[in-house]
Amino acid sequence: MSGFETNARLAEVLADVFSLPVDQIVPGLTKADVGNWDSLKQMDLVMSLEKEFGIALEIEDIVRMDSVDNVIRVLESKGVDLGA
Amino acid sequence: MELEGAVVLVTGGAKGLGLAIATHLQGQGAQLIVADLDAESLGALPESIEGHVLDVTCPDDARAMVKEVAERHGRIDILVNNAGVIHSEPMVNILNPAEMMHDYDRFRNSITANLDSVFIMTAATVEQMVLRRTKGVIVNISxxxxxxxxxxxxxxxxxxGVNAMTVTWSKELGRFGIRCNAVAPGFIGTGSTHKALSDTIIEHIQSKTPLRRLGHAVEVAKAVTALIDNDFMNGAVLNVNGGLTI
Incomplete structure (x- = not known):
């Protein structure tokens, strides 16, 4: 699986959870930038990421995911290959 | 959800309606854990039902018990919030002018026993369900x-309030695969009904019920089973009252 494909999958998940266009999903995007990124959306994100990438996220991971950058870091720490 | 092998926690399950629910679910193959304040009734349970003395209005005790049960069994699949106490008291008692109005402490106590308890037990159980990724079921007895x-x-x-929490949780917890429903029994021929209501009132209720009788505890238990069994039922408040409200 190519990195581009994996990144596209992540962007699709984030865009779907936060109801944003895919092209707005950029690494610098933070919780503060997304109006509806609240605790319920955070759990939607967790369930979607777990399903999409076949991983199990711990509480510390969930708390850490407050930006696209940090979502990427958490996924990489779980062995998900997001490519270059 | 299949009941065979499911780990089920029933509050107030040592006697009356709760025991009927616990026994019925066990008959469908579930592993039963009962939490009840009444140690004596817990002691009378068959050995196949695991009993715990618990005050469901105490958040710390509830959380500790639920965590211990989830750790030992690996999960809790189903919580039946049955514990509660019927309280009858008129808003105005003109025959007692010195203390004519409904007592606030008794109001508060009833809310704690019947509403807070459901919140406390559900919070403790859903915490374990979410942490363990258990796609569980909550059934509230309304x-x-x-x-x-x-x-x-x-x-x-x-x-x-229990009905409102049922609907709220069905919306909020659905994302975790956790379903929440309620059963709203009408007048069931249990000891607590006969204790709370006079024979005259019971006769009046029966005459107003299309089926002309009180319900049986097992009929409530069967409704609980139906809500557990059907994986697309979520946010439902199922009336089991012989048609009294129609």
Whole structure:
């Protein structure tokens, strides 16, 4: 699986959870930038990421995911290959 | 959800309606854990049902017990919030002018026993379900009183609150695969009904019920089973009242 494909999958998940266009999903995007990124959306994100990438996220991971950058870091720490 | 092998926690399950629910679910192959304040009744349970003495209005005790049960069994699949106490008291008692109005402490106590307890047990159980990724089921035992029973201000308010929490949780917890439903029994021929109501009132209720009788505890238990079994039922408040409210 190519990195581009994996990144596209992540962007699709984030865009779907936060109801944003895919092209707005950029690494610098933070919780503060997304109006509806609240605790319920955070759990939607967790369930979607777990399903999409076949991983199990711990509480510390969930708390850490407050930006696209940090979502990427958490996924990489779980062995998900997001490519270059 | 299949009941065979499911780990089920029933509150107030040592006697009466709760015991009927616990026994019925066990008969479908579930592993039963009962939490009840009544140590004596717990002691009378068959060995196949695991009993725990618990005050379901105490958040710390509830959380500790639920965590311990989830760790030992690996999960809790189903919580049946049955524990509660019927409280009847008129808003105005003109025959007692010195203390004419409904007592606030008794109002508060009824809300704690019938509403807070459901919140406390659900919070403790859902925490374990979410942490363990258990796609579980919550079944709350509501009541026909939720639509307002004369002489039951606190109990009615508590049960209406239970219905509201049921719907809220069904929306909020669905993302985790956790379903939440309620059963709202009408007048069931249990000891607590006969204790709370006079024979005259019971006869009146029967005459107003299309089926002309009180319900049986097992009929409530069967409704609980139906809500557990059907994986697309979520946010439902299922009336089991012989048609009294139609």
């Amino acid at each position: 009541s026909i009183s939720a639509s307002g029973n004369e002489g039951q201000t606190a109990y009615s308010a508590a049960k209406a």
